[in-house]
Amino acid sequence: MPELPEVETTRRGISPHVIDRTVREVRVHNPRLRRRVPGRLRGELTGQRIVGVDRRSKYLLLNATAGWVIIHLGMSGSLRVVGESAPLSPYDHVEFVFDNDSALRLRDPRRFGSVLWTRRSPARHPLLVGLGPEPLSAGLTGDYLRQRARGRRTAVKHFIMDGRIVCGVGNIYASEALFTCGIDPRRAAGRTSLRRYRALAAAIKETLERAIAAGGTTLKDFTREDGKPGYFRHQLQVYGRDGLPCVRCGSAIRKTIIGQRSSYYCTVCQR
DNA sequence: AATCGCGCCTGACGGC
């Protein structure tokens, strides 16, 4: 999926197309996403104006006049803005048609995404309420990570991918950030020093910011709202590079499985 | 409390 930089890229891309637009019609072509698209979405959202597009972790929040649409792109989801009569793909499951005849479409081949509706503040929604600080906010610091890691034996990579600790750090950027600050992804979270956590917090922010600047990473499915890919793939230093030389020292990048997820690291540069 | 690992889906790819 779309990790945080891809979601943020999407947020920025769709904002000018949807803000101040009124939803003329909600079309649900297939409600069977990871969680069923609520039937009341159509009745509750139709006729409302979109006043803002926010993001919390990897959730996109369409702020409508009387509620919020909560969208998660799952593993293979993307949003695009097209003319309402543009050809529909079998993977375009949900569509918001606006008053200017444009449409915001969720395309998601694997259907791991979600489209939900809430009238209350999305921060209080059960799926969002337990989330840790935003990685790009002042809430993520080395001191905070060190504090939360106390006593935990889980691998540091798995630890920073736990959304309750810090949200929005996915599999690609976890590997990249750990390479940047020279930490072995297998190292126990509770046995990682404050000095290392300070470097890690900085590396997470730097990695995510650079990826956002490049428009995200397109491996396969991800596209921006105009259908174009993101370009951070060309800047990946370890992800997907097993067997290839480390960009820093030249030794072979190794792949291992941590918490059932592929992880890539340099055995020389990362300790 | 922390940790483990399954399940939700489809498509792409490599090996035989």
Next chain:
DNA sequence: TGCCGTCAGGCGCGAT
């Protein structure tokens, strides 16, 4: 060419 196993950017949930 075709079949089959494996893997994929996420994450919630139940069991231990």
